[in-house]
Amino acid sequence: MWQVIKxxxxxxxxxxxxxxxxxxxxxxxxxxxxxxxxxxxxxxMIKFLLFALFGIxxxxxxxxxxxxxxxxxxxxxxxxxxxxxxxxWWNTPFWIxxxxxxxxxxxESFGVAYPMFRLKGHxxxxxxxxxxxxxxxxxxxxxxxxxxRGVEIPVKATAxxxxxxxxxxxxxxxxxxxxxxxxxxxxxxxxxxxLGYQLQAVRDNEEAAASLGIxxxxxxxxxxxxxxxxxxxGGSFLAVYYLYIDPDLVMPLDLSILIAMTVLVGGAGSMxxxxxxxxxxxxxxxxxxxxxxxxxGRYGIDFxxxxxxxxxxxxxxxxxxxxxxxxxxxxx
Amino acid sequence: xxxxxxxxxxxxxxxxxxMNIVNFAHGEFMMIGMYVALLxxxxxxxxxxxxxxxxxxxxxxxxxxxxRFLVQYILRGPMVAQLFGTFGLMLFLRxxxxxxxxxxxxxIKKGILVGKTLSLGWxxxxxxxxxxxxxxxxxxxxxxxxxxxxxxxxxLKATSIDAxxxxxxxxxxxxxxxxxxxxGGATVGIAGGLLAHFYYIxxxxxxxxxxxxxxxVALGGFGSILGTFIAGLIIGLIQVIGGHYLSELKFTFVYxxxxxxxxxxxxxxxGW
Numbered sequence: 001m002w003q004v005i006k007x008x009x010x011x012x013x014x015x016x017x018x019x020x021x022x023x024x025x026x027x028x029x030x031x032x033x034x035x036x037x038x039x040x041x042x043x044x045m046i047k048f049l050l051f052a053l054f055g056i057x058x059x060x061x062x063x064x065x066x067x068x069x070x071x072x073x074x075x076x077x078x079x080x081x082x083x084x085x086x087x088x089w090w091n092t093p094f095w096i097x098x099x100x101x102x103x104x105x106x107x108e109s110f111g112v113a114y115p116m117f118r119l120k121g122h123x124x125x126x127x128x129x130x131x132x133x134x135x136x137x138x139x140x141x142x143x144x145x146x147x148x149r150g151v152e153i154p155v156k157a158t159a160x161x162x163x164x165x166x167x168x169x170x171x172x173x174x175x176x177x178x179x180x181x182x183x184x185x186x187x188x189x190x191x192x193x194x195l196g197y198q199l200q201a202v203r204d205n206e207e208a209a210a211s212l213g214i215x216x217x218x219x220x221x222x223x224x225x226x227x228x229x230x231x232x233x234g235g236s237f238l239a240v241y242y243l244y245i246d247p248d249l250v251m252p253l254d255l256s257i258l259i260a261m262t263v264l265v266g267g268a269g270s271m272x273x274x275x276x277x278x279x280x281x282x283x284x285x286x287x288x289x290x291x292x293x294x295x296x297g298r299y300g301i302d303f304x305x306x307x308x309x310x311x312x313x314x315x316x317x318x319x320x321x322x323x324x325x326x327x328x329x330x331x332x
Numbered sequence: 333x334x335x336x337x338x339x340x341x342x343x344x345x346x347x348x349x350x351m352n353i354v355n356f357a358h359g360e361f362m363m364i365g366m367y368v369a370l371l372x373x374x375x376x377x378x379x380x381x382x383x384x385x386x387x388x389x390x391x392x393x394x395x396x397x398x399x400r401f402l403v404q405y406i407l408r409g410p411m412v413a414q415l416f417g418t419f420g421l422m423l424f425l426r427x428x429x430x431x432x433x434x435x436x437x438x439x440i441k442k443g444i445l446v447g448k449t450l451s452l453g454w455x456x457x458x459x460x461x462x463x464x465x466x467x468x469x470x471x472x473x474x475x476x477x478x479x480x481x482x483x484x485x486x487x488l489k490a491t492s493i494d495a496x497x498x499x500x501x502x503x504x505x506x507x508x509x510x511x512x513x514x515x516g517g518a519t520v521g522i523a524g525g526l527l528a529h530f531y532y533i534x535x536x537x538x539x540x541x542x543x544x545x546x547x548x549v550a551l552g553g554f555g556s557i558l559g560t561f562i563a564g565l566i567i568g569l570i571q572v573i574g575g576h577y578l579s580e581l582k583f584t585f586v587y588x589x590x591x592x593x594x595x596x597x598x599x600x601x602x603g604w
Contacts, residue, residue: 068415115591122354125415126546130587133543137584253539257419264416301431307423314417315405 008189014271015329025275029177033170040290042169046241048282049176050234054259055266055274056183057230060190061223062260063269066203067117068125071132072259075228077139077251078105079235084151084245085144087163094164098236102229108135109228113221132256139247150246153239164240172241179233187271190226199223203269265313267322276321284309356418357398358545359538360425361391361517365524366533367429370438384467384525391521395513403513404506422538429535438533467526472561475519488512544571547590 011019032045058072082101086092116127140148156165166172190196198219201209210216239245258281266277288302317323365387372383398421406417479485487503488511499505531537544567551563570585 070415122415123550126354126550127591130543130547130591134584134587134591137587141584261416261419264413301427303423303427304431307420307427310420311402311417311424314413314420315402 004189007192008185011188013192017329018272022271026181033173039169040286042173044283044286046169046173046176047286048278049173049180050237050241051259051262051278051282052275053176053180053183053237054231054234055263055278056180056187057227057234058259059263059268059274060187060199060230061220061227062263063273064191064196064203065199065220065223066269067220067224068121068260069128069224069227070125070253070256070260071128071130072227072231073251073253073256074132074135075105075109075231076235076238076255077135077247078108078228079232080239080245080250081139081145081151081235082232083236083239084153087153087239088151091163094236094240098233101232101236105232105235106225106229110221110225113224114217117217117220117224129253129256132251133253136247136251136253139251146246148246148248150244150249153243155243165243176237176241179237183230183233184271186230191271195219195222200269261310263320265310265320267320267325270322272322272325273320280321281306354415354418354546355516356415356542357421357425358516358520359540359542360422361394361520361538362524362527362541363429363533363535363538364394364425365391365521366528366531366537367433367524368521369525369528370533384522387521387525388518389521391517391519391524392514393517394521395515395517396510398517399510399513403509407509422542426535426538433535436534468523471519471522475515476558484511544586547586547593550590551593 011022014022029045029049033042036042036045054072054076057075058069061067061069079098079101082104083094083097086097086100087094112131116124116131119127139145145151153165156163160166164175166175198209198214201212201214202216202219206216209219235250238250242249262277262281263274264277265281266273266275266279285302285306288305292301313320319326368387368390369383372386402417402421406413477485479489487498488508498508548563548567549560551559551567567586567589570589
């Protein structure tokens with residue numbers, strides 16, 4: 001037990017600069033809403049933290065596991081719908097809906113994982129994509145989920161810590177930051193757990209891992225299930241943040257791919273990958289879009305710049321930006 | 333419809349089979365083929381049917397250019413880089429066309445084939461679909477012949493089976509890869525030109541088709557032309573029958589079929 005707690009909070013195996021960097025990062029996030037008054041910057045910050053949160057969840061299977069999953073949006077959708085529907089139907093407190101959403105997402109992931117991990121590489125990636133799309137179509141088709149119209153959560157008048165509804169973005173900022181930190185700590189523990197080491201062995205060499213007695217498929221299935229559950233948390237946050245969800249908002253294909261992309265751009269399989277990736281892509285996306293709208297540029301240029309950056313990173317630096325940093329560090 | 337799907341996937345099957353790379357931008361190549369047909373029929377005194385060679389040419393160049401400037405580099409990286417490289421290309425092309433043409437839905441309004449129907453006693457057929465299907469069949473036969481009977485096609489196939497061995501045999505694999513992208517782009521350009529006759533044209537139309545194309549290619553076995561052909565027909569049928577009973581879920585049936593197919597037989601029907 002003591003060992004587990006120590007593993008959760010210990011970042012001892014990271015380089016000194018990384019630990020200092022993490023500390024600076026946390027301090028910046030903590031004081032950010034106190035110094036920045038501009039509403040748009042705060043929204044950008046929340047979105048950045050949300051995607052860093054998604055990225056950390058996805059990084060387990062995509063980074064440490066090396067399995068490219070393009071269906072994370074379905075788990076986000078499960079979380080969001082679990083929270084929204086239960087709030088509408090029974091006025092359930094937010095903190096009860098989160099574990100339920102996680103369990104639903106994890107169960108679904110577990111169910112589809114076993115057949116899917118018979119596939120490798122591209123086949124697996126496209127299969128996850130198909131599963132996510134099937135769920136999206138079903139959520140649009142079904143009546144009890146509100147169909148394409150979506151679900152609206154009744155608005156509370158005052159700040160409400162039971163249903164997590166707040167009049168100001170500052171609350172949401174600290175709220176999503178809290179979720180982010182819990183997942184970061186979870187990831188820190190997972191990295192050093194038995195499953196984490198097994199997973200990294202499987203990623204690096206499947207045959208060698210299997211010959212050491214690791215059940216390759218079972219390792220992947222377990223990780224995929226956990227990833228599913230973690231995706232649900234961010235979805236629950238989305239539901240109370242937007243107070244309105246529909247399948248196109250919480251489970252589109254673009255979301256799945258954006259989640260995977262932030263991790264890839266930042267550097268898959270490292271603690272910093274999701275953070276750096278989200279820190280680059282999200283503000284870039286939002287400020288570029290806002291700036292182009294301001295100067296009257298036509299819709300689309302922001303996505304073109306965006307996709308150019310993705311192409312350059314994919315072509316030149318497949319390990320992502322963290323890969324560049326590590327190389328520079330290794331040289332210096 | 334199944335034949336068109338099959339034909340779109342053919343290009344993908346070629347690219348995938350030869351280079352073992354998933355091309356997300358494939359649907360966008362098709363979209364560009366559709367716009368070529370639209371532009372030619374609007375601004376030149378030509379029937380959209382005659383735009384097909386232009387669409388093929390544009391698709392061919394697009395394939396080669398994207399190989400030279402992007403794919404060549406991402407091939408060296410891990411699989412993730414390939415997925416995201418072509419995904420970036422897809423976004424780029426889509427929003428480039430969004431920028432030029434705007435997000436409006438367009439369609440071709442005049443032409444020999446547009447809007448005419450053919451009555452065969454008890455069944456009424458859309459002439460444009462029938463002619464498209466016929467052309468697809470012909471082109472299918474042509475590509476099949478090219479791959480299996482010509483020297484060039486055999487070199488392509490050799491590259492796809494074992495690139496290293498092919499290199500030892502004196503085949504310029506770099507050239508073959510570029511060629512596969514070119515031919516893949518050309519076939520999908522033609523498919524786009526045909527599709528433009530009876531389908532609406534928007535910059536985002538590619539996404540819908542690329543997913544179906546993935547399903548078809550996986551079902552037929554990556555790199556197999558005959559398999560792609562048969563799988564295309566099957567998927568077309570599933571979509572039409574499923575859509576007849578539950579039209580909102582017609583793509584769900586396609587995805588489920590894909591899912592079951594790859595899980596039960598990961599190599600597809602005719603994969604090697």
